[in-house]
Amino acid sequence: MAVDRRKFLKGGALAGGALITSPWVFSTGAHAAGEIKVGVLFSLTGGLSIVEKSLHDATMMAISEINAAGGVKGMKIAAIAEDGASDPKTYNEKASKLVIQDRVPTVFGSYTSASRKAVLPVFEKRNNLYFYPTYYEGFECSKNVVYTGAVPNQQLSNFIPWIIKTLGKKKFFIVGSNYIYPREMAKVSKILIEKNGGEWIADEYLELGHSEWGSMVNKIKNSGCDVVLSNVVGDSVIAFYREYKNQGLTHDKLPICATVTSEIEIAAMGADYAVGSYTSFPYFQAIDTDRNKAFVERYRAFVKDPKAVTHHALESSYFQVFLWKQAVEKAAEVTPTAIREAVKGQEFDAPNGHVKIEAENLHAYLTPRIAQWQPDGQGKIIDAYKEPVMPLPYVAYGETPTNLFCTSKGLDAAKLKT
Amino acid sequence: MLEVLFIGLSLGSILLLVALGLAITYGAMGVINMAHGEMVMVGAYVTVLSGLWLGTNIFVAIPLAFIVTALLGLLIERIVVRKLYGRLLDTLLATWGVAILIQQAVRLEFGLTFFGMHIQGLGPGLQNVDVPGILQGTLHIAGVDINRYRTFIILVTAVLTLATWFLLYRTVAGTQVRAIIRNSKMAAACGIDVERVNALTFAFGSGLAGVAGVMMSGFKTVFPDMGTSMVVDGFLVVVMGGVGSLLGSVLSAGILGEINGVVAAGTNDILARAVVFGVVIAIIILKPKGLFALKGR
Numbered sequence A: 001m002a003v004d005r006r007k008f009l010k011g012g013a014l015a016g017g018a019l020i021t022s023p024w025v026f027s028t029g030a031h032a033a034g035e036i037k038v039g040v041l042f043s044l045t046g047g048l049s050i051v052e053k054s055l056h057d058a059t060m061m062a063i064s065e066i067n068a069a070g071g072v073k074g075m076k077i078a079a080i081a082e083d084g085a086s087d088p089k090t091y092n093e094k095a096s097k098l099v100i101q102d103r104v105p106t107v108f109g110s111y112t113s114a115s116r117k118a119v120l121p122v123f124e125k126r127n128n129l130y131f132y133p134t135y136y137e138g139f140e141c142s143k144n145v146v147y148t149g150a151v152p153n154q155q156l157s158n159f160i161p162w163i164i165k166t167l168g169k170k171k172f173f174i175v176g177s178n179y180i181y182p183r184e185m186a187k188v189s190k191i192l193i194e195k196n197g198g199e200w201i202a203d204e205y206l207e208l209g210h211s212e213w214g215s216m217v218n219k220i221k222n223s224g225c226d227v228v229l230s231n232v233v234g235d236s237v238i239a240f241y242r243e244y245k246n247q248g249l250t251h252d253k254l255p256i257c258a259t260v261t262s263e264i265e266i267a268a269m270g271a272d273y274a275v276g277s278y279t280s281f282p283y284f285q286a287i288d289t290d291r292n293k294a295f296v297e298r299y300r301a302f303v304k305d306p307k308a309v310t311h312h313a314l315e316s317s318y319f320q321v322f323l324w325k326q327a328v329e330k331a332a333e334v335t336p337t338a339i340r341e342a343v344k345g346q347e348f349d350a351p352n353g354h355v356k357i358e359a360e361n362l363h364a365y366l367t368p369r370i371a372q373w374q375p376d377g378q379g380k381i382i383d384a385y386k387e388p389v390m391p392l393p394y395v396a397y398g399e400t401p402t403n404l405f406c407t408s409k410g411l412d413a414a415k416l417k418t
Numbered sequence B: 001m002l003e004v005l006f007i008g009l010s011l012g013s014i015l016l017l018v019a020l021g022l023a024i025t026y027g028a029m030g031v032i033n034m035a036h037g038e039m040v041m042v043g044a045y046v047t048v049l050s051g052l053w054l055g056t057n058i059f060v061a062i063p064l065a066f067i068v069t070a071l072l073g074l075l076i077e078r079i080v081v082r083k084l085y086g087r088l089l090d091t092l093l094a095t096w097g098v099a100i101l102i103q104q105a106v107r108l109e110f111g112l113t114f115f116g117m118h119i120q121g122l123g124p125g126l127q128n129v130d131v132p133g134i135l136q137g138t139l140h141i142a143g144v145d146i147n148r149y150r151t152f153i154i155l156v157t158a159v160l161t162l163a164t165w166f167l168l169y170r171t172v173a174g175t176q177v178r179a180i181i182r183n184s185k186m187a188a189a190c191g192i193d194v195e196r197v198n199a200l201t202f203a204f205g206s207g208l209a210g211v212a213g214v215m216m217s218g219f220k221t222v223f224p225d226m227g228t229s230m231v232v233d234g235f236l237v238v239v240m241g242g243v244g245s246l247l248g249s250v251l252s253a254g255i256l257g258e259i260n261g262v263v264a265a266g267t268n269d270i271l272a273r274a275v276v277f278g279v280v281i282a283i284i285i286l287k288p289k290g291l292f293a294l295k296g297r
Helices: A002-018 A049-068 A088-101 A113-125 A152-156 A159-167 A180-195 A214-222 A236-246 A263-269 A290-302 A312-330 A336-343 A413-417 B002-029 B036-054 B058-079 B088-107 B109-115 B148-170 B172-182 B184-189 B194-217 B226-241 B246-266 B269-286
Strands: A035-042 A076-083 A107-109 A130-132 A145-147 A171-177 A199-206 A227-231 A256-258 A278-281 A347-350 A353-357 A369-373 A379-384 B138-141 B144-147
Touching: A035 A049, A035 A088, A049 A076, A049 A263, A049 A290, A049 A312, A076 A088, A088 A107, A088 A113, A107 A113, A107 A312, A113 A130, A113 A145, A130 A312, A145 A312, A152 A159, A152 A180, A152 A278, A159 A180, A159 A227, A171 A180, A171 A214, A180 A199, A180 A227, A199 A214, A199 B269, A214 A236, A214 B002, A214 B246, A214 B269, A236 A256, A236 A263, A236 B148, A290 A312, A312 A336, A312 A347, A312 A353, B002 B036, B002 B144, B002 B148, B002 B172, B002 B194, B002 B226, B002 B246, B036 B058, B036 B088, B036 B194, B036 B226, B058 B194, B088 B109, B088 B226, B138 B148, B144 B148, B148 B172, B148 B194, B148 B246, B172 B184, B172 B194, B184 B194, B194 B226, B226 B246, B226 B269, B246 B269
Parallel strands: A035 A076, A035 A107, A107 A130, A130 A145, A171 A199, A171 A227, A227 A256, A256 A278
Antiparallel strands: A278 A369, A347 A353, A369 A379, B138 B144
């Protein structure tokens, strides 16, 4: 016990020092005995475990596949799994434990922005590395996080013009859960809607986790809109689509175009409620490539559930481990700083297609896709970008590929104000 | 406007559906039953499981869920609640513990996940309930579209409320229950078997929650935490209506539902909820015993 405590204190003090001195002092501890320890931090209990358990499983699957193929640099990956318990405070504690006590050079984790924001100080202060697999609202620039999910421009930049031009819908009703992600998505949407000659007639929110949609759907019905843009998340999605049909609205006349509705929610609501509606994501289970089909099969075998569904954040949880592996192989030493430098520009053929980490902002190039939901609960991909799109986490504030706000030097706050 | 009122009525009926069981366990027995929401959840899972394993639909699930949750309620009464009558705060803590146990039992599939086994329909994920086609979409009557599922909920709530009223006010058992509400010691002195009546009352209240769960499963999401938020709304209704008064619960559910519906239509849902809580606070301050307080002794 006394030894543990001493190690702990020493670890804390030295990790503080590591901020200034670039060599990673724990490199020997991190891959002792021919293995590399990594942290895996998702909620295995609590309300969010519904989704996060599947992200955890996908991460573990990638790790076991890498180990089965010989590991990294001849070393096995040893995953230290912790439970975030759907609670940001727990996330922070567990992240500290992984970074300070277990001295892992990298942690894979988080689903919600709230949990990512909660662990961010730990990784920035200790100069460690966090791999975050979920689509999120952008507006973040940290050199200690690698983001492999979509940012708003990768979900909306093709979606809105497509709705206006191909579907011919011009009047948008924007609806979302009341927190940061849907509000930022709405901000980007409005810019794109106005740029493409459409108009938005309402921007409404419902409490997160609330599932009483009677009034809202009635409002949508009487608003005169011709398309609904939904940034509703979580279990509210199911109640929303059901109420939509129960009030007599149909997706062929007034389609719901969603940014968050994934295979999980479709399976839970019953496919007939969503038939004909659209979702924009870089990944769908229905992507018709051998690589993806094999991935779905392997995942189902791994979780021992022949009906398990795969979805965007799950797929990112899987491929980001491979990007990490390639970075470790390229890096001279197994330290967070070296891995971060090596992960820049790393490319990988993921189930969704080719992905690449942008060297400047550590976000992933992804291929936006639009799918229409079918009676079998799968999305039929009806539109896709030819190639991966550059991630722009500050697109809502005017960021463009030639004028990046977030670079390897950090966030240029001056650009944010103008 | 008619549509808004209908939505308000529907919101009220959902509130009442959950509150009905509470009105009995809390109102009649003085037990703050935090596990009530979990009874709703169990009812919803009965719908999921009976659909998966027996191939039956939501109509069959109603009596089934009533039986299952009533038996579960009986068990909880026998093991936990019985020892705690008259200790209001202790019942709150104990039943809260029971609630967590039930939630985890569902999430961990009764512990089978530790052995790598999986029961389809249980576990931490979202569950799907097939809703029969007859309850989907709208009913077209005289040029007005009426939401079928919400109409179904209103009807079921009305039937359950009438049944509860009949049991309480027109049967011998109901008379005994009301006697116990007024003064349990005097009732015991008159030869009423208080323990037995209490156990049955608790089981009945739990059974009503189970039926509420079946109704919820058809248009809300079924997952282990689903009951937690509902129990709060249920207590709002019971406290505002007046503890122990069935009529009070019916009226307060209706009032809160309509306020919620109308305010949400005029402004938005988030504000509507704030207004509902504001109204409840005001009523508790002005009439601490609720709208229809019984004059107990």
